[in-house]
Ligand SMILES: CC(=O)N[C@H]1[C@@H](OP(=O)(O)OP(=O)(O)OC[C@H]2O[C@@H](n3ccc(=O)[nH]c3=O)[C@H](O)[C@@H]2O)O[C@H](CO)[C@@H](O)[C@@H]1O
């Protein structure tokens with residue numbers, strides 16, 4: 001498996017183009033199952049998860065093509081996918097494919113909505129907690145589906161089609177909101193989702209579904225209402241900018257120092273994270289072109305953070321923020337409330353000299369003056385990139401091993417950072 005070698009110490013200066021969001025692209029691609037016409041998605045990032053999902057969708061009968069590169073486009077521009085599910089040939093999503101990524105489980109919603117049946121393996125994804133699927137099952141059952149678990153598969157049947165209903169989630173779930181919202185677009189009557197996720201990726205999916213003819217209101221609030229329609233049609237939709245990639249590079253600059261324009265980033269999608277970064281001493285300016293991040297040689301202030309559903313501080317930036325805090329001038333407390341096992345980066349950051357103590361859901365980070373490069377192991381996606389960021393700010397060489405997860409979610413990371421002066425390279429084994 002590939003490794004990433006980082007030699008720390010350089011400031012980051014220049015422009016980093018921000019890709020389309022992985023966590024929006026995946027549900028948008030899945031939405032193609034809802035119509036027999038073509039869904040065209042532009043600004044799709046080139047990522048392992050996108051390729052993996054293409055394989056899963058192909059298995060259901062989705063034909064796809066990728067538009068070629070246009071004149072003047074550089075290698076960092078997003079791709080355009082045309083997805084056509086003229087006929088669904090298989091309503092089973094097999095273990096071999098679904099076990100590799102969490103989002104692939106979400107095909108259950110469109111499949112049962114359109115085909116009235118689905119057989120989907122229980123999912124995989126980042127190992128950051130138990131990640132059950134009870135909200136999906138209860139939600140689909142509320143829409144009138146019969147559900148059984150058979151040999152690791154969730155088998156869903158709704159012979160007469162789904163029927164609109166009130167679905168209240170016990171806690172906020174991004175994936176369950178995506179799935180029930182997609183399922184409800186083709187159900188008969190009205191569905192009300194209560195305690196819905198308000199994440200920008202949910203809003204982006206709703207925008208695309210509406211362009212396909214769905215009747216949805218309330219996206220971006222905690223109550224979403226969907227009026228079912230008999231069929232959806234083709235549409236064109238551009239994937240929203242990746243707020244987690246934006247926050248990740250902003251934290252890298254806050255840690256190494258320098259001046260970087262995050263081109264195409266949208267500050268309104270990560271206000272709480274950017275405000276936290278300002279408190280650490282970074283200067284952040286939203287411009288028409290993106291988000292500019294600047295930090296001079298002054299120290300990093302310690303700031304306490306608690307992860308929360310949107311609009312709170314995102315769990316997907318927790319590891320990166322912890323990396324930043326390892327070099328703060330004092331102690332900070334980082335509390336993880338979304339996933340019960342999302343501190344796997346702690347022991348790896350410790351290899352670089354970080355001082356971190358975990359007590360339940362809270363990590364106390366005592367900032368140290370210097371981090372020193374070391375070999376480390378990438379565990380989950382965001383943990384992996386937190387090690388890269390720490391390596392950029394450490395003295396000497398850091399070898400981040402087992403970067404499989406990194407390729408799931410960060411498009412051309414080495415190229416983007418190299419362009420800004422980082423010493424970083426991929427070592428293929
Ligand atoms: C591909 C994608 O978009 N992944 C994101 C999505 O994951 P994902 O959609 O899997 O995360 P959820 O929002 O569903 O999870 C939130 C919490 O709800 C729990 N839960 C969820 C469903 C369920 O049926 N039962 C249950 O108990 C989860 O275990 C977790 O503790 O949102 C997370 C929270 O912002 C992000 O970290 C992930 O990057």
Ligand SMILES: C=C(OP(=O)(O)O)C(=O)O
Nearest residue numbers: 102103125126316381382
């Ligand atoms: C946890 C993540 O991905 P997944 O939900 O696919 O595991 C993530 O994007 O940080």
